[in-house]
Amino acid sequence: MATLCRPAVAVPEHVITLDQTLALARSLHADHPRLPLALRLIENTGVRTRHLVQPIEEILRHPGFEARNRVYEAEAKRHVPHVVHRALAEAELTARDIDLIVYVSCTGFMMPSLTAWLINQLGFRPGTRQLPIAQLGCAGGGSAINRAHDFCTAYPGANALIVACEFCSLCYQPTDLGVGTLLSNGLFGDAVAAAVVRGSGGTGIRLEANASHLVPDTEGWIAYSVRSTGFHFLLDKRVPGTMEPLAPVLAELADRHGWDASDLDFYLVHAGGPRILDDLGSYLGVPPEAFRFSRATLTEYGNIASAVVLDALARFFDEGGAAEHAKGIIAGFGPGITAEMSLGRWTAPAGSPTRARAGARTAGGPGIGRQRAAQDAALAGPAR
Structure with missing residues (x-):
């Protein structure tokens, strides 16, 4: 049976606290008729800190989708290799041992997927299968585990690498003022993660x-x-x-x-x-x-x-x-x-x-x- 090994997780260096989030909401939406409700909902999330791929000042400017997607691609290439190398080490494998890469992200778009860049840059074999997953959002992590499991079951002894890259802050929209959106602005954070599913062996x-x-x-x-x-x-x-x-x-x-x-x-x-x-x-x-x-x-x-x-x-x-x-x-x-x-x-x-x-x-x-x-x-x- 396939074994899901220890993941590697990393978060960007920019941090925003709950108090800072609430202060920003009060400043940016002082006249919002349902601001007290939004503030209460944000406080009730239990979120105390979040990490952001850019300083909050940059995120609030929103330079446009094209510019943001460029940031997404650049930051994915900056952050993802670290977790990939660590996940492979945790599984006691190398890039050459991987038969499938499942890449999950719902916060930016690349074609070809980042999987192609990873194969070229990190030493994976050209025959490595690629499975990008985008539209499942938060369910994507569970889906990646399941698809890796299915693959290793279909191909006994094969190994799969899961990569999740989520820069939720790049989806901030200053003109969206619904209570649900204001709540989301205080809930989502940025992170990258990777894990290996080994077809045999592993902890x-x-x-x-x-x-x-x-x-x-x-x-x-x-x-x-x-x-x-x-x-x-x-x-x-x-x-x-x-x-x-x-x-x-x-x-x-x-x-x-x-x-x-x-x-x-x-x-x-x-x-x-x-x-x-x-x-x-x-x-x-x-x-x-x-x-x-x-x-x-x-x-x-x-x-x-x-x-x-x-x-x-x-x-x-x-x-x-x-x-x-x-x-x-x-x-x-x-x-x-x-x-x-x-x-x-x-x-x-x-x-x-x-x-x-x-x-x-x-x-x-x-x-x-x-x-x-x-x-x-x-x-x-x-x-x-």
Whole structure:
């Protein structure tokens, strides 16, 4: 079975805090009739800091879609190689060992995809397959894991590289003044991430099953309106309630596999906002602590779109993983409304440092094992 190895995650160097976000909203939208509601919603997201690919002054200027897309391409080429190299090292592979690159991004556009540049610049074989995914938004991270799993199942022994590149700040639109948009301006952050799915061997989550689900007649709830000024984000007020139809789907997937979704060892899910996590926990019957990795991502980085599930997974690794064969679920939610879900078991070769940490955590309670500062510095280089 395919194994999802430790991800590498990096964020840009420009930081905006919650207090700065609220102050900007008060300054820019002082006359907005629903400003108090927007401010309250932003505060309730739980986001405390976000990282931006440009200084906030540059983002607020909005020089136009063409200029922004140039920034997207340049910054992708600056940041992505760091996480790719680290992800390959974590999987104990080289670029020549990779058979498929799945590139996920919904915040900029390139053709050919960045996959072509990566193959040319980072030493991947010319025969490496390319799978760019754009229109699944925040569900893209889960989809990338599932498509990599499918590929490694179809081609036993093959290896896949997942890359998520999300610069959500480049989608800021100063003329969009709906409450949902104002909330989004305080919710989304920028990040890049990469992870390898090994067809054999490796430490991480041994993927066993995956599934997709589209909630009927919800395609307008999360969407882009593509205009001359770029991507205009549309967010329906019904989105926070989407766990009511989706939680049973996750439970059904687990049940088909002979598992109980309310009694798993780990949960790595997309953190669209605190209510998503609260509702999912309530419907599945699991405590809030079960989603601590996703909540930490939301607090420290904001909603980083398709990179959320990879960052939550990295935090899971930082804590030491779990006991051998521990069962868990990974899920990403996005436009459609779409859920991309996978089930897997933790596996670590005997004698590996990760397995030793997991054993210590199991014996002595939750461990800290946090190495974010050192890891971030190693991953991001000049981008941190």
